[in-house]
Amino acid sequence: MNTDIIFTDKTNAPSSVEQKTTCPYCGVGCGVTATVENNTIVSVKGDVEHPSNLGRLCVKGSSLSETVSTEGRVLAPRVHGKEVSWDEATSKVAEHFSKTIKEHGPDSVAFYLSGQLLTEDYYVANKLMKGFIGSGNVDTNSRLCMASASTAHKRAFGEDVVPGCYEDFDHADVIFMVGSNAAYAHPIIYQRIVKAKENNPNLKVVVLDPRETATTKDADLHIQLKPGTDGYYYNGLLSFLENNDLINQTYVADHCLGFEDALKTAQAQVATVEAAAMACDVSPEDLLASYELFGRNSKVITVFSQGINQSSSGVDKGNAILNCHLATGKIGYEGAGPFSITGQPNAMGGREVGGLASQIAAHLHFEDPAEIDLVKRFWNAPNMAQKQGLKAVDMFNAIDSGKIKAVWIMATNPVVSMPDADFVKQALEKCPMVVVSECYENADTLACADVVLPATTWGEKQGSVTNSQRTISIQVPMLKAPGSAKNDWDIISTVARKMGFDEAFNYQHPHEIFIEHAQLSGFENISIEESVNRSPDDTRIHRAFDISGLVDLSFEEYHQFTPIQWPINVATPNGVKRLFSQGGFATKTGKANLIPILAKLPKIAPTEHQVILNTGRARDQWHTMTRTGRVPKLMTHLSEPYIEIHPTDAERFKLADKQLAQVNNRGASLFGRVTVSEKQRIGEVFVPIHWNDSFSASARVSALVNPITDDLCGQPEFKHSPVTLAPFNALWSGYLVSVDSKAMTTAYWTKSTIASGVKYQLADQTAIPDNQEFIQSMYPDINDWVVLKDDKSETLRVAGFLDNVLVCFFVASTDLSQQYSTQYIESQFGKIHKKGNRFKLLAALDSDRSFDVGAIVCSCFQVGEKTIKQAIESGECKSAEDLGRKLKCGTNCGSCIPELKSMF
Amino acid sequence: MQSSHSSSLPLKTSLIIVGNGMATGRLLDEILSRTPDKFNITVVGKEPFGSYNRIMLSAVLAGDTTVEGIIQKTPQWYKDNNIEFISDTLVTDIDRENQIITLCANNAENEKTQLTYDELIFATGSRSAKIPAKNQNIRGIFNFRDIKDTEKIQSFAQSAKNNNHIETDVYEEKRAVVVGGGLLGLEAAYGLAISGVNVTLIHRNKWLLNRQLDRVAGTMLQKIMAEKNIKFVLGCEVARFDNLTNASGEKILCGVELTNGTYLETSMAVIATGITPNKELGNNAQLEVNRAIVVNDYMLTSDPHISAVGECCEHRNATFGLVDPIWVQCKTLAERLCFDNEHAFKNSPVPTKLKVSGVQLFSAGVVESSDDTQSFVVTDENASVYRKIIVKDDVIVGVVLFGDVSSGMAYFDMMQSNQKVIHAMPELLLGHEFMPEDNNEKSEAA
Incomplete structure (x- = not known):
């Protein structure tokens, strides 16, 4: 296979190689330059040429090289817990799915995918289910984060499109951040905004969030609204805009439909600022100030995220926001527009290939038979699905009820991430065939799997991703996959071929898949002008999502992919920063729709005891x-x-x-x-x-x-x-530091990975054990112990040594107020402690306490709260910048800067 | 022999000290440092040596130092300081009314001398306690009290060593028993063992140093001492010493019979079960005497011209066996004699240390916990480290450290000053360096 040739070329290179790739975490989609030596990623840094991050990386991205390890990876296929060959595993999956489909129909099977998959993986899975199995039952964990925004876009713009780009943050006068703690969730975007604020002191940032967060710290205005009342806020805003003559009448007339209805509905529900303030439970003054900022500035961006999306009326909330931007024409130009930011690296890519049950592929939908037919013809699909499949929650309900009898889960952990997760776990346990493609053994969902397929992950696999601003970037393989792990596209294609779909899934490299995906995006795709004027018998359909400009991309160009923002076609070969600049929305009419929104509160209200x-x-x-x-x-x-x-x-x-x-x-x-x-x-x-x-x-x-x-x-x-x-009513609390993981039996435990092994924080609702045996029994190989206890059973400490090396350290105390610093004791692991005064280790303190730097504030440089406080108290540091100069904290990813500032 | 009356400086007060042990040595230093010329000082000692460090006798026995090495005050020193030193001499009589004492040299029982005094000080020390065993009046039974005892034991041990060095077919092993598992007994046993003697230590209690250690530490100590080739019989006493009679009709020790019925062959027994104060001169002078010569807070006996210090005195029902409080007594007495200052002596508990090479041990205050105490214990079995702090009402009331005695004195000071410690537990048990500098630190963090 070609990828193998690439591996060989790279990994056999004598010296280190720098490789550009894309970060696999959030939807910002930062470019990463990785340094690879001997099949190891030794370091990563931000790619200064990548338009998404211009060289910056957050702490998660900065730590990427530390996540890449073969430890804890799934290494071989397993059927019912038994290791088997790939051939046997894929045959098992193919036969079982084929049999289930034959006996119970296509809708008796389902795929549950992930925004972590690459576009090519997604494309193949979606094609198999919707075109060849013949069911719409493909959904993804993007359902959990982006379905609302995606649907809101579709309703307003005719297509799931984010019109703006990150550069707009540099030019905005007002940025609204709604239901977004970007300081934590999208640090690079957040820091871009902070930077923009430094460059333009007049830039105002308004945050709508029921919580005070790191993001609200730097905000000019924090609207701490009652949860779930965003729809009321935006209906109030629309009324305010109308009442103050701030509607862009020309824009509305030229490019919008439905304004009157939307306005009428908004006014009927929230006519005044006071009404909005009451509904949102915030002060009318603050609310008014925020409305003024929106209405009286031209360059206004509204960043919205999970606080809007993860709601029983998330689509409406999204549209309430879009309504206000459309009504004022604040869209499609520099520094303005609604901006949905995506949680996952490839949630957008997944939506582009149709990875949601409500979509077909390439931004085409089931509602129009012509769209179904277009895809059927392109794929030459024998069993084209004709209707939407089951969405995530419904899909797991169908698994529970037995309607779905075989499910294939890829690159996601629904037993943890789905709502009512215990129900999901039970449903999967009942399901006759659960296939899980996964990289990590620590994914809870593996426990429910009948067939486990080891997948490659970031750094090993190749494929494209699309970030929140429509930029397509590539992730490249730099490392050899551990064990026999395979790429998802390859696994799916193999199973598809074994199900009898040889020709359609005869892929040798993700490059071929990407080209096919690009071809589909351009297949019978006409411009919006043509679309508005097309004749009724014209089967061609306009989609803004068009990357047909990439169909001739060579293998080499694909590997060295230059990030580019879609659409990419004959008209715009170099991509497009902003869509809808001249209107031209992807609706049948070319006009955007304002949607009448009747704001709703969350479906279940708390009782007085909740x-x-x-x-x-x-x-x-x-x-x-x-x-x-x-x-x-x-x-x-x-x-x-x-x-x-x-x-x-x-x-x-x-x-x-x-x-x-x-x-x-x-x-x-x-x-x-x-x-x-x-x-x-x-x-x-x-x-x-x-x-x-x-x-x-x-x-x-x-x-x-x-x-x-x-x-x-x-x-x-x-x-x-x-x-x-x-x-919780604990009787004791404490911790265990250990060189390796142990099965914990205490009522409460939390595990964290540390440099020397693992740390468990513990608490239990029974008394401290009389003796240390319950700890010692976890370590049958150790017979060298130091034990500290008291005769009132208030404290117990146990240290275990193997050849004089500290390998286990346990502390328990009935004093629940104890705040333990484990930094010193962690540093003593792996070291030889000669008999003598090694008992002093049980203090878990160095005598001068220099290890006790307090809770870590800056993860990148491991700077603790105590160290920072000392620097502040000494008078040496008077600002976060001073701290950065002295202690380096906040100078890499910057995500701790809000916390640093709050310490003054 | 000159009397103080013939002194060229008749204005000086005549001061006679009876006894020349460690207390006397210290007292002389205290006096000279205050008033080098106030007194005409005479020291009468029954041993032929100058003042020596009795504590180091076990080190002499163990071969870590020599008799010369522990002499703190040589005859020359007395000369240099204008002190008359009368060695090898006993005081046989005291005439309180006329302030005259009668002396008799050890080697001239009929030659008696008399000295007058203005101030008389008893520093006669103590002797080994007797045990109730039968047949003790035979050769081969030693005390372990003074240089003479030490030399006897040493020469016995030496012969054992020499014997063992000769590789003959007839190998005669020297056997000894030591009676008493306290500090002195352990030190004696250790001294003998490293000389190659086959030693068995017999102790009345279930574990060693039972007044200073709890069972765990006592057992750990036993384990370590056993590694130094000492055997132990615990929980019983000597019932009877057994003897044979040699050619010259002398009764010579040949074995001991224990209260549990065991019979041990031995050619030497060292009795180290404790001390008895030498209070006889007090009786002789008809002073107030109880278990020892009774003194008040200023070390004065019932006679206004006679004082007592050290192991021969009794203060508020307490007698003394360790140096630390005796040093304080010497200071108290010197202040009064030199300056007429009355600084009351206060008896304080004293931490215990054992002088056996390789054994670290520290003990102070109570040893066993009770219902109203909380004890914190750290045990490193394989390193033979055991540390215990007993806390009552937020204050340390007992410390037992074994294997690692670091911070012992710091704990002792905390105990003495009633310092609140519970907030620093259990870290404090591992070293006083873990005591929060600011005592409120922990409660603040909580």
């Missing part, structure tokens, strides 16, 4: 931690799941700061450490999404999320689940 559970990202983690959980420095900023709660609620539910508590819903509980903070509104708690069964005793927040979805797009309401709270 609070609202909101979810989101932590700064240094990614999704379900299968990748970031492997990087010690990414675990230092936050190593435990937490529950952020307002002091009033903490008192009400008898929860103490830094103590453990549980959040309950749907018969499931989440354990986390309480952070009492006025950043939360009263009646709301926040829990990060990342932790799961591989990293914590009970921390899958998705298990608490009601399977409530948006009727229009099927996206779940992750940001609003009524839950109850209770103290």
